[in-house]
Amino acid sequence: MTVSSYFLPASVPEALGLLGEHGPELLVIAGGTVAMPLINEGISLPGRVMGLRRAGLDRVERAGAELRVGATATLTQLVGQGDVPLLAEAASRTASWSVRNMATVGGNLFTPPPGGDVATALLALDARVVVAGPAGERTLPLTAFWTGFMTTALASDELVTSIIVPLDEGRTAFLKFGRRRANTPAVVTVAAHATLEHDRVVSIRLALGAAAPHPVRLTRAEAVVAGSSLEPAVIDEAAALAAEDADPVADAVASDWYRRRMTGVFVRRILEQLAGRAGRDA
């Protein structure tokens, strides 16, 4: 149907009130970079829409040992912050300059694969999601946020309001493989966070994007890497496990076979990067 109402609440309570009043029929948009293309072509025909640009959710601020990223902070704001280089890099590799000025960090959590490059980086950073609802606020780890393809742990009367990123001294890396250098959907995206003592891996988090229904942690690969010194044999095994654990789909960008294969290649590369050596390809 032709859109009959477009709401632009000026605060989170107002937004929650509208959600409560209109229920799951209300389409929530932030940057509009995912929803508007579908509406513009008549594929999506929502009756009522709510935009979050005015709801006061666009601040990025450092609070002690954490970075608090408002849900409607733009990817450009992430590029511009210096506290978390991994996020600046992931955001700068996403879309184009104009889109980054509009697309939001919170929106990236809801972008279906092969999108979600920033979400993948957030997963490697062990981020937490702050959710507001009629009963108040709750926080959940990003690992618990996605429950399936295009489904999340959010109730229909809740909103993501911010994302909390712990700040630490870990070593991070980000690799996105697309068909071209700029403004491209990913074949695969991998993000890594590791803490090392001398060359021994004390902790490791590996996140994979575009090769599963939502960004995932590669827990079996992480298990072989933890405690190791990122020896070639360890990297080989981790890459092979990662390729096994990918759950890709075929789309216009890449076949599922190719995504699975590239998962192995790019997990290898990111581990070699963490080890401080550029290595051979698979």
Add this chain to the structure above:
Amino acid sequence: MTADLHVVGRSVERNDGIGFVTGRARYSTDLVFPGMLHLKMVRSPVHHARIRGVDLSAAERVPGFVRALTHQDVPHNVYTILGLIGVEPEEEFVLAVDRVRYVGEPIVAILAETEAAAYEAVARVHLDLEELPAVFDMDEALAPGAPIVTHWGSNAFSYDGDDHRKVRLGDVEAGLAAADHIVDGEYRSGPIEHAPTETTGCVAVPEPNGRFTVYTNTQALYFSLDNTSIILQLPGNRLRFIGGMVGGGFGGKVDVIVEPLATLGAMKTGRPVRYVYNRSEEMQVSSTRSPWIIRIRDGVMADGTIVARRVTSYADCGAYSRQTPYAITKHAANAAGPYAIPNVAIDAWCVFTNRTPTSAMRGFGVTMASFAVEVQMDRVAEVVGLDPWTIRFRNAIRNGDIKPHRKPAADVALVETMQAAAALVGHELPAELRAMTSAPRDQQDGGR
């Protein structure tokens, strides 16, 4: 002499450049008229189906719906893209009648007050379709038992009563038998979408004097006017087509798809009608370059002379032939390349499948032939043990050589062009090749 030249050798500002850099250039898709209606199309969601019924009742109730156009509203419901130049049969319907043959085929045109209302009404049209087996591969389409796409019983376009285009010169079998080497190659290409930055579109405006002004971004203004005249059974002098500002064409805006229906809509409603493809339609529905399979078998002598060339080619025209029969004809005339080969056989098929119709794109019919032939020449060079320059110089066409379609070559300059190219890249040619010219063979000094 140079002092007399005012344009040649100088950098000249394009006369439409100011319009482009200021953004003042007006494209047909920029135009807005009071009371303008928007046309959006109901399209087949499946590859091949019989249409059992179309239910417009829910669409008609959408606020802003004005009217629908079906095949019954179209006076002459067949496109005549090549019919104007005598290439028959006409087989594409402006709006589908009882069968759809490709995903995206237009069935019902919806006219509404706003684009959003038009999209909504399109979504509420109910189609009753009985799916039919479909074919997407040319080899399968030509095999016995294949689902037939056309309505005359064959998946091959007919040329003068034959199921493909033929060119014959000399005796290819004898040539191959006498050759020192046989070199085989198979070359394939995929469909390519023009993807112009401006999508296909037009606005048709009824004028007070009973005429219609159509602002369109077609590449073929007179083609479009003539086709619209035939389809709407309107004398040409009731149509005034205004164009010339095309936001990218490349051959993708010559199929005359939007003007007839926009004009019909203006006729039926008395209001301006805008019919512009959205990006998905431009990608999925608008025609592409044909995919090709080109198989070449060469008979080559030890000195690199090609004495026989057999070319067997297939172009996938998709569900409707559009401009592809013409592509095949051009292809057949050029498929042996600019080389003097005494024995040539060319067989070229225009094959129907249930894919998006293919049509014109930059050199269509010949571009892929050039690719296939030139890669083949490099292969021949490898097999015979010669370098790529020598193989081409030795076989290059000269004035007076008979081309495969039996016309003598005249005013050719391939030899000289290759010599200039070698000089440009700093490649030193051996004396034999430097001495060659395009003069008729019996006047050559050395060479072949």
Add this chain to the structure above:
Amino acid sequence: MASVIVGFKLAGREVEVMASPLATLQQVLRTQLGHTSVKDGCRQGGCGSCTVLVDGEPMLSCLLPVQDIAGRSVTTLEALTPAEGLHPVQRAFLDANGFQCGYCTPGMEMLAVALLEHNPQPTREEIEDALGGNVCRCTGYEPIIEAITAATGSREAGR
């Protein structure tokens, strides 16, 4: 229907439009305000032909509900074109023949203006990165990059 009046600044002047719910800045600029330099290549955010500046920052007007920019300042190519003569970026595009069909040109020029505002001496790589969201199907991009390079006033910016 529940249209609203939306006021914003366009070319330095206050304007008001009546906008149906979720009407985009692109629709309003093209069909109500006559700013057809804002083009309509895809409505998916993929081609950049609808690029405008909102408070100086490039955005895609096809994805932007006009209500979201109420009170803000919008710049289009019409706003940048002087009554007589050309903006330096326009002059550079004209001199370099940085166009063929012209459809991507307004978007490219808006990007160029924004880029040079942020970074007056971009390297070639920085120009390429800035243009990453704008599609040209005709020129192969080289004349456009030449035009922007020339517009920096330096012939060999960073290459």
